[in-house]
Amino acid sequence: MKIHLPGFLLPRPSLRFIHIWRRNRLVWTKLAIPSMLGNLADPMLYMLGLGYGLGAMLPHVVGMPYIAFLAAGTVCSSTMMSASFESMYSSFSRMHVQHTWDAILNAPVMLDDVVAGEAVWAASKAFLSGAAVLIVATALGLVASPLALWVLPVVFITGLAFAGLGLIMTSLSPSYDFFMYYFTLAITPMMLASGVFFPLSQLPAWLQAAAQALPLTHAVALVRPLMTGSVPQSAGVHVLVLVSYALASCYVALALARRRLLK
Amino acid sequence: MRHLRVANLRKSYDAMEVVAGLDLEIEAGVCFGLLGPNGAGKTTTLRLCLGLSEPDSGEIAILGFAVPEHAREARARIGVVPQVDNLDPDFSVRENLLVYGSYFGLRQRDIEARIPDLLEFAGLTSREHARIQTLSGGMKRRLTLARALVNDPQLMFLDEPSTGLDPQARHLIWERLRKLTSEGRTIVLTTHFMDEAERLCHRVAIIDHGRKIAEGTPRELITQYIEPQVVEVYGDGAEAWAETYGRSASERCEKTGETFFCYTRDADAIVHALDRESNVRYLHRPANLEDVFLKLTGRELRD
Missing domain, CATH: 3.40.50.300 (P-loop containing nucleotide triphosphate hydrolases)
Structure with missing residues (x-):
């Protein structure tokens, strides 16, 4: 019997992914202002509202004002949200509703390139979101030193990890409604268990251990010290987890997309 | 090439x-x-x-x-x-x-x-x-x-x-x-x-x-598979006409929906007969690719 798993052949993306990235950027430039506002308004409101409102009632959190603590968390959570929305709702529209991927696949572009282009594009949008929060935090005096520039690559890798996870959902999804499960069962709990709003040490021990498996935990563990002026502990481990998430999720997303589209 | x-x-x-x-x-x-x-x-x-x-x-x-x-x-x-x-x-x-x-x-x-x-x-x-x-x-x-x-x-x-x-x-x-x-x-x-x-x-x-x-x-297929003339017959009296006369007067007579397709080499006799009928309508035309298609792939509905 012939064993046949073409979906899981190693990815062979090429530089042609840039054409897909450029296409998405061209659409985005038409809507850049409202899109950026939408991306920024929500995290900013939470950051400022909770940071100053709730923060006024709190003593320092792990040695810093709550608003500074929250700003680092918001950089990561808004990166996650932006990558997730783009790689699910927007990519799903292009793949399933508008048949844009089908059109592209009639050109000399492979599905590997399309998925890579979508993932890198979602990571790029996430990068803008995370960077925008970082800029606002800097303007508010919440960033301690130029060490914070290292946040930018972390934000990109985090974006790529969540783009890959989102594309997995997209490749499995029968409709837009499906994404609600992912948001309710994965994104929201992750946001609460990864140290975005409060330190991990507030969680019961078992949940702290489980949180180590979440990519957002590692993003926060890198970004918070970088923004408050210290070198993160075990930085190599955190980077390795994020990079692994990014590569593995993009690979699985591609395998599932092949199974769905190249039947 | x-x-x-x-x-x-x-x-x-x-x-x-x-x-x-x-x-x-x-x-x-x-x-x-x-x-x-x-x-x-x-x-x-x-x-x-x-x-x-x-x-x-x-x-x-x-x-x-x-x-x-x-x-x-x-x-x-x-x-x-x-x-x-x-x-x-x-x-x-x-x-x-x-x-x-x-x-x-x-x-x-x-x-x-x-x-x-x-x-x-x-x-x-x-x-x-x-x-x-x-x-x-x-x-x-x-x-x-x-x-x-x-x-x-x-x-x-x-x-x-x-x-x-x-x-x-x-x-x-x-x-x-x-x-x-x-x-x-x-x-x-x-x-x-x-x-x-x-x-x-x-x-x-x-x-x-x-x-x-x-x-x-297209021409080869039509001459290979189909008689050159087709008379399509429909209307209230079509069924009765086909059963009493049409089937025997044509080389082949097929029904699709409520239309009878009479395939023949020479349609003159059929057309003359139809002109005397009051309750049927007909269309006399040369055979085309659709006739070949229906003959080869069958007349039943495909879904």
Whole structure:
């Protein structure tokens, strides 16, 4: 019997992914202002509202004002949200509703390139979101030193990890409604268990251990010290987890997309 | 030179063999019709030829490139008009051409130089900056056709290019397709409009259940399979007329829906008889490709 798993052949993306990235950027430039506002308004409101409102009632959190603590968390959570929305709702529209991927696949572009282009594009949008929060935090005096520039690559890798996870959902999804499960069962709990709003040490021990498996935990563990002026502990481990998430999720997303589209 | 060669191609989905040992050879510059009822395997065959689906067995060579191994090289020289409209709704007419050209790795300058010709071909010169949503069905089809030409392809796959269009729009599409073949491009066309195939195609293959059941020029197939004259009889008295007279007076008499098709070498007697009937209406015409199609693929409904 012939064993046949073409979906899981190693990815062979090429530089042609840039054409897909450029296409998405061209659409985005038409809507850049409202899109950026939408991306920024929500995290900013939470950051400022909770940071100053709730923060006024709190003593320092792990040695810093709550608003500074929250700003680092918001950089990561808004990166996650932006990558997730783009790689699910927007990519799903292009793949399933508008048949844009089908059109592209009639050109000399492979599905590997399309998925890579979508993932890198979602990571790029996430990068803008995370960077925008970082800029606002800097303007508010919440960033301690130029060490914070290292946040930018972390934000990109985090974006790529969540783009890959989102594309997995997209490749499995029968409709837009499906994404609600992912948001309710994965994104929201992750946001609460990864140290975005409060330190991990507030969680019961078992949940702290489980949180180590979440990519957002590692993003926060890198970004918070970088923004408050210290070198993160075990930085190599955190980077390795994020990079692994990014590569593995993009690979699985591609395998599932092949199974769905190249039947 | 052969632009497309498919040998013993097979593809199954679950237990269903959709393409079941198909052989095709298409010469350069030919407009070739791939005809078959719904589910005959036409679209799957096109997907296999584009390398979008991996065959279970068999060989495919497109413009000399083995597919799926060299699908990328083959696709660079192919233009595709898909069955489902997939123009990019986020872009204008012009942007659709520009962005689509970029997928072929063409330089923006080179695509821009081609755009006036492509727009003229599509009859959309005045709509260059229109949004896709404002175009009619016929305009969208023409734009899709122009988009498929952006890479100046040697070979084109058109999957039901005129489905859903009004007669004016269909005639315009046909005129454009004839122009493309006169330019020497090879066209592979799937359709279930037999008049379209008869008008446009130099050669046609009829496929059913994933197999080729006939191939030739439209004229060859008609003379090979069908009596030259057809009288279609319908109306309240058609059934009674057919049973008492029509069946015996014609070589072959078939019923589709409520119409009787009487096939014959000489229709004079039948037409005379029908002229004396008050309760039937009839149409006397030469045999066409649709008669061949119905004879070979059967008259029952396909879903």
